[in-house]
Amino acid sequence: MSGRVRSPRWRAATVAVIVAWSSPGSAASDPSVERGAYVFHAAGCLACHTDLKNKGAPLAGGRALATPYGTFYTPNITPDPEHGIGAWSEDDFLRALRRGLGPEGQPYYPAFPYTAYTGMSDADARALWAYLKTRAPAPRRNTPHALDFPYSIRPLMVAWKAIFLDAGVRVADAGRDEAWNRGAYLVNHLGHCGECHTPRNALGALKPGRHLAGNPSGPDGKKVPNITPHERDGIGDWSESDITFFLKTGFLPDGDVAGGLMTDVIEYSTSHLSDDDRAAIAVYLLNVEPHAGP
Amino acid sequence: MRTVKVLLAMGVCAGLAQQALAAGEPENVIKYRQSVMGALGGHAGAIAGVVKGEVGFTDHVAAHARAISETSKLVVEVFPEGTSDAAGFDTRALPKIWEDWSGFKEAAEKLEAESAKLVEIAENGGDTRAIGAQFVAVGKACGGCHKPFRAEKK
Numbered sequence: 537m538s539g540r541v542r543s544p545r546w547r548a549a550t551v552a553v554i555v556a557w558s559s560p561g562s563a564a565s566d567p568s569v570e571r572g573a574y575v576f577h578a579a580g581c582l583a584c585h586t587d588l589k590n591k592g593a594p595l596a597g598g599r600a601l602a603t604p605y606g607t608f609y610t611p612n613i614t615p616d617p618e619h620g621i622g623a624w625s626e627d628d629f630l631r632a633l634r635r636g637l638g639p640e641g642q643p644y645y646p647a648f649p650y651t652a653y654t655g656m657s658d659a660d661a662r663a664l665w666a667y668l669k670t671r672a673p674a675p676r677r678n679t680p681h682a683l684d685f686p687y688s689i690r691p692l693m694v695a696w697k698a699i700f701l702d703a704g705v706r707v708a709d710a711g712r713d714e715a716w717n718r719g720a721y722l723v724n725h726l727g728h729c730g731e732c733h734t735p736r737n738a739l740g741a742l743k744p745g746r747h748l749a750g751n752p753s754g755p756d757g758k759k760v761p762n763i764t765p766h767e768r769d770g771i772g773d774w775s776e777s778d779i780t781f782f783l784k785t786g787f788l789p790d791g792d793v794a795g796g797l798m799t800d801v802i803e804y805s806t807s808h809l810s811d812d813d814r815a816a817i818a819v820y821l822l823n824v825e826p827h828a829g830p
Numbered sequence: 831m832r833t834v835k836v837l838l839a840m841g842v843c844a845g846l847a848q849q850a851l852a853a854g855e856p857e858n859v860i861k862y863r864q865s866v867m868g869a870l871g872g873h874a875g876a877i878a879g880v881v882k883g884e885v886g887f888t889d890h891v892a893a894h895a896r897a898i899s900e901t902s903k904l905v906v907e908v909f910p911e912g913t914s915d916a917a918g919f920d921t922r923a924l925p926k927i928w929e930d931w932s933g934f935k936e937a938a939e940k941l942e943a944e945s946a947k948l949v950e951i952a953e954n955g956g957d958t959r960a961i962g963a964q965f966v967a968v969g970k971a972c973g974g975c976h977k978p979f980r981a982e983k984k
Contacts, residue, residue: 758982777882786969791875793972796982803970 572667577808596674606683643693652728655706719820749827779818892952937975
């Protein structure tokens with residue numbers, strides 16, 4: 537060791553200067569970026585777009601999603617210009633969210649939940665874009681999907697979308713209060729809960745008559761629970777605080793903890809929400825139509 | 831030389847079998863294990879009631895936390911080999927537990943560490959906020975082991 541040991545206070549001052557220097561207004565202090573970070577958590581982008589299992593770089597994609605239609609590999613959504621979405625414009629991004637189309641007009645598979653994200657408000661979608669641009673680029677090349685025939689024919693998605701995509705920003709239901717509307721927006725659009733909790737038909741579209749009624753064959757072939765307020769099969773005996781506490785901590789009302797993919801949802805999404813938003817989710821869930829099953 | 835190896839292998843097998851037998855019949859070990867897990871869940875559920883503000887028994891948390899901390903030390907032992915769902919038993923314990931024994935042990939020991947911290951906070955008069963924050967870490971430890979090593983509910 538040399539004799540020049542800097543005092544801790546001096547070091548703290550240096551750190552403060554470096555921090556102040558290295559964030560030139562844009563990143564942390566930009567309100568739309570901050571809002572985007574919140575939307576990013578509410579929309580649960582990270583857990584699917586990161587290969588968590590193999591400790592992949594955040595948002596660099598490559599996470600395998602095994603489905604009855606084959607295996608999807610999530611794409612890189614870091615700002616890397618070649619492998620990520622660094623060369624995209626904001627309009628490209630909005631079109632992907634709202635209409636499930638890539639920059640060259642190629643239709644996306646609904647494994648990317650644009651049928652839910654289409655309802656995202658303009659301000660939230662633009663804030664999300666602003667936030668994604670601040671993430672660290674990772675030069676990871678995308679892995680092609682390994683889908684079964686006939687799902688491997690991507691142009692079929694044009695027809696699929698014509699039937700099943702109800703594009704457009706969500707319009708609030710004037711007959712319901714603010715909490716219910718916020719909850720509906722979080723559950724059905726940002727949080728895209730139905731992607732796992734609603735069963736799909738033979739063509740891979742969510743069954744509208746079974747909204748949140750549980751899915752006997754969810755991602756990785758696992759059973760996903762019914763989250764409608766059905767007394768026997770759903771969460772009809774949960775209180776509002778049971779739901780909010782679960783979304784915050786992962787603890788079920790009986791002291792057991794969430795398993796499966798929900799642990800990721802809680803860790804990377806719902807635990808980051810505000811108490812008000814978790815309460816809004818609970819209000820909405822306790823008021824959807826109860827279904828038996830799955 | 832070969833005979834020695836065979837004898838050694840037989841010895842190891844016999845040793846493992848004896849270890850499993852010492853714990854009890856697999857069905858009984860599984861039943862016992864489920865009671866142990868139920869106890870952990872029962873105390874966690876009780877703490878949850880306090881943290882949620884549903885009940886005011888904040889001074890009970892230390893006792894529940896101690897129970898979780900003590901019981902967490904038994905977890906690794908109640909998983910003798912041959913007691914997975916793949917062996918045909920009515921259990922959600924996946925064979926991966928024994929395929930990745932060190933990973934399993936590490937995940938189980940995480941609960942020991944996190945619950946010990948909760949004991950410390952609760953015994954030193956921590957408020958529901960501090961208790962709640964550490965309780966989340968305990969829940970994460972539970973989930974960190976259940977997610978990879980426990981099958982979904984049937």
